[in-house]
Amino acid sequence: MSLQTKIKTSVRMNVAKRxxxxxxxxxxHGNPLEQWGLAKIRNDIKSNKVLSNHFSGVELDREAIKEYKLIKFREVLGYVLENSPYYQDLYANAGIDVSTFRSYEDLEKLPLTEQEDLANKPYHFLCVPRKDIIREFTSSGTTNMLKRMAYTQDELLEIVDSVISGLKMAGMDSKDDVLQIMYPTITATWDPGLVLSKACALGGFNSVIEDSLDAREQIRTMKESGTTFIIGTSSFLYNLSMQAHELIEPGELGIKRIICSSEPLTETMREMIESVWGCKTLRQWGMTELGLANAIECEHQDGFHLNNPDFLVEVIDPKTGKVLPAGEKGELVVTTLRRKCMPLIRYRTRDITSIIDETCMCGACLDQRIGDIERWTGE
Structure with missing residues (x-):
């Protein structure tokens, strides 16, 4: 790398960090993901005249955040009507007048966004000129349906920002911490290892990518790098632990936390992984369509904490579309509140869960959580 390139890279990194x-x-100072969410919401209110007038002198409690999300929902509705061919057609064909939407009860009247539509005509969702797109990712997720998503530079930085806050909630809080990134079995047009290593660099953490399928190689890297945190797919980390249990003693390597992502993690798998490494194992949930990293457990392992400022979530009966109350299991439906490139309104995830609308033992009292996640089989 030339000196000029190094200087340009350093300048870009410093701008991004700010x-x-x-x-x-x-x-x-409390749950880092909740604190990050509050900071995002406060900044949004400060820079938005409508929000600033509405929330002047208002404390950001649970009800205020709920009202904030409803205003953002109406804002994104107006935005897609101006810019998204998909939503223009969807609402026109359904005879929807979005100006009448004033309450959470009104959300149920809006058509759901189907994964098939996103897979079949992704660019109909596009709301910005193609020149503003920095990266496009394609992933089939767990539905075996290829879906292509585009992101702007600012949106990619938002993803990195949320990843850093999630890592902090998992316990990374020291420059001495090292995240070992293990995604040898991921096949997608985006590389989670590169996203995570970039997030670590910008967040002031160290990281190492190790793609070996061999437990001895992974352990060697842990010892050489001083690894304190591990992240990877649930199945890979489970299989790695099966190999490692004969090679190490619990707690021997000083691993503080393990984060399992991309796939479901059963309690049996979690217990086995924790017994091998001698530390807690946290689950992370996300979808490429929603920005990759969307929710993560805290150390109390009682539900996934959502990226609060980014999403309005609902749980519906997958057969009738009826919105279900907190605590009742159904299909998770998500609206992206801050996306400009390809916003999604009431997007069906095909994941079954419930909304946990109460204070967590970690102290987080303003954000919503979602419970255990299962795949909807259509039955």
């Missing part, structure tokens, strides 16, 4: 709210969050 934009990251997650760098200002301290783990000892």
């Amino acid at each position: 934009k990251l709210d997650s760098r200002k969050i301290k783990a000892q």
Whole structure:
């Protein structure tokens, strides 16, 4: 790399760092993901005249955040009507007048966005000129349906910001911490290892990518790098642990946390992984369509904490479309509140869960959580 390229890279990194709210969050000041969400919401209110007038002098409690999300929902509705061919057609064909939407009860009247539509005509969802797209990712997720999503530079930085806050919530809070990234079996047009290593670099953490399928190689890298945190797919980490249990003693390597992502993690799998490494194992949930990293457990392992400012979530009966109350299991439906490139309104995830609308033992009291996640089989 030439000196000029190094300088340009350094300047870009420093500019990006200044934009990251997650760098200002301290783990000892409460749940980092909730603190990050509050910072995002406060910044949004400060820079938006409508929001600023509405929330002037208002404390951001649970009800205020709920009202904030409803206003953002109406805002994104107006945005897609101006810019998204898909939603223009969807609402026109359904005879929907979005100006009449004023309450959460009105959401049920809006058509759901189907995964098949996103897979079949992704660019109908596009709301910005093609020149503004920095990256496009294709993933089949767990539905074996190829879906292509585009992101702007600012949206990619938002993803990095949320990843850093999620890592902080998992316990990364020291420059001495090292995240070992293990995704040898991922096949997609985006590389989670590169996303995570970039997030670590911008967040002030160290990381190492190790793609070996061999437990001895992974353990060698842990010892050489001083690894303190591990992240990878649930099945790979489970299989790795099966190999490693004969090679190490629990707690021997000083691993503080393990984060399982991309796939379901059963309690049996979790117990086995924790017994091998001698630390807690946290689950992470996300979808490429929604920005990759969307929710993560805290150390109390009682539901997934959502990226609060980014999403309005509902749980519906997957057969009737009826919105279900908190605590009742159904299909998770998500609206992206801050996306400009390809916003999604009431997007069907095909994941079955429930909304947990109460304070967590970690102290988070303003954000929503979702419970255990299962795949909807259509039955």
